[in-house]
Amino acid sequence: MLNYNLHFSALSKNIRLQLPEKFLKRLDEQFRNQSSELKESFSLPPATSIRIHPNKLKSYSAEKIPWSEFGFYLKERPLFTIDPLLHAGCYYVQEASSMFMEQVFTQLFSENEKIIVLDLCAAPGGKSTHIASLLNSKSVLVSNEIIQSRIPVLKENIIKQGTGNIMITNSDAKNFGALNEVFDCIVLDAPCSGEGLFRKDKRAISEWSEENAHHCSIRQKRILDDVLPCLRQNGLLIYSTCTFNPEENEMQLKWLKESFGFTGVRLKIDRDWNIDEWNEDDLYAYRFLPNKLKGEGFFLSVMRKTESNNFSETVYDSKTDYANLPKKYSQAFFQNAVLINENENIYEWKKKIFLLNTAQIELLKIIGSDIKIIYAGIELGEIKQNQEIPSEALALFDRVNISNFNTVSLTTEQALSFLRKDAFNISRIEKGWLLAQYENHPLGWLKSLGNRMNNYFPTEWRIRNY
Template sequence: MVHQRRSNTRNRQRSSNCSVRSRVLNAINNPLKIRFKTRRRMKYNMELKREFKERSRELLGSEAEDYFQILREPLTNALRINTLKITINALKKRLKNKDWELKPVPFCKQGYWVESGPMKLGSTLEHFLGYYYIQDPASMIPPLTMDLREEQKVLDIAASPGSKTGQIVSIMNDEGLIIANDVRIDRVSILKINLQRIGARSVVITRRNGMNYKKMTGFFDRVLVDAPCSGEGVIRKNPYAAVQWNPNSFPKFSRVQKKLIKAGYQALKPGGLLVYSTCSLAPEENEEVIDYLLKNSDAEVEQIKIKGLKSKPGVTEWQGEKYHKEINKCIRVYPQDNNTEGFFVCKVRKR
């Protein structure tokens, strides 16, 4: 009798396991039952903090209301096609056969908004195969400004989760040498998984404090400092960021950012390019950091020109502080201008 009950229990477990496997396979093969069109009609019901609005009005003037309005609209999902594994046309055809609707990002030929498709882009077979990487178009901007070539040595000083590293690898056709660094083991683990999935072979992953790279003086042709920040620009993706928003965090991040950009600049060859970026729109984390670099080095800011991208110049004065006039060559990318997250990008050359 006991043996029969155990047998019945094992049979139920097998049946349950088969059912789970069946549901997983069905979700992968038929992911279109839930579509974005239902989700996009929803708007976030959140209250932006008074000080956040005041700062935004000081930065944007009459455009601030458009900014507040789009922050309540969920971010349209986007992807970047991984040309290391598949051509753009081949993946577009494959996804079209599955009833996906893609809209091209005007300033990045590998980038597409997903107008209609599976609710979870990370659960498709194409994602598992590394055919595309889930990435907001604003996040695609920094690698596009780096003037990358196949023979170069590149440092991504704060690389996890690896979206920009993967884009750099793709632009360089998996040639040259790319160092992808992060300081925390959990972030390094995520970085490793993502780079393995896209098939990157020219990348060396390191786990160290990014500031230690100042010891590799004049080694790299290109350096990306996509610095840790307050995340002020990601409210559309993460509405809770509006609740967490606290201007008291800006000085803390700014101190770390200044140390990272100084270390990255020291690791750069004469004539090399450093690109600094954040997903914040706070001047304390952006223009102030560039101003610090200009005052403490021979760096020169270069103009950023990307066809199809709408942007605003960096600010040269903020709440009584005056920054170097060349900082107006930096770009501020606001969500309402390109249907993206908020981003700041600056390109400097070492003399």
């Protein structure tokens, strides 16, 4: 469990923010009777919340987030960086309102349904790791980030969560739009003016203006126009923002209906959740207001695509490099390293060994060369000089076959030393790979050479400032 004896941030005191006058005036016009309470909520400290990994932490004792089965509020904010369980992927620090995404998947898709999902603007990975945890092993989530500099943190967070039904890509929306009706669901957590995060992000306040908010709405339309062709007929679009601005929210839904024939999809919500439901012209949206619930400002709507694209085949088929598609791999070390489901196989791909499911293989055949694939499935390791080298992703995979490896249990100080990638010494007679664990949760690999230990924790992930 989280070690609350570490250190806490001083977030318990009220905060006073200098908010733009034009923003405050619009809140008065938009929310009328509750605008005073909403404005006052900006002076309250934001809630701290986490979502636990149900395959890694079986239980947790804290106040539940009502719309998320595995979401919890914390009383105070610890220094997460020095909790080894964070690095083991046992939980993810995620804003509570955004966990409402869970309701879309639990209400609108069946548990055993194979679905192909695109999360278009995925970094840093909170929604992607959440969605992946809700999908079965037959499904696949394409977790895309348009901005290349944000890819490393997205990849790190996805690997730490250890769910194998993901692909990570780095591509513009228009490249996905050239795929003809491939996805059952598109998630667009759209770039926005960030009004809902003002009390957590002062930079969003300094960058806010009516002009910038308008530019955000134009950019959102461009992204939607580019990407929607890859959503199949009757597929679902989940559109969300972290702003209150109607031009970026409700008006976009009306534009989608008028321009593309999308229809609204209503979700069931409990009255006690205190979520504002907006309904107009058979369109539905869910607004999270920090004066009414424990969470930041958030907006979400689900819409269904009713019309077909009226153009033929995926344009990428001719560009697929079939010679470099994954090839099945059968050597015992990696075959025995994981618990493999019926629809999965182990493959050699890009000179490394991966666990991939059938849906991922099918997507790799379709996508071709214009969408940059960063990662897929679970990277199990590689072969160097006829020696198997297990990967960090294998250690953190939620179906790693722990019984197949020698393990070593670390104390808190040893775990932090491991995570700093310090030189490591543990008395060990036998040589070979050791799965380093903290409270029975894998952290990564050590290799015993008899007289010393090599620490294989990824250098780019190491704790630097503690």
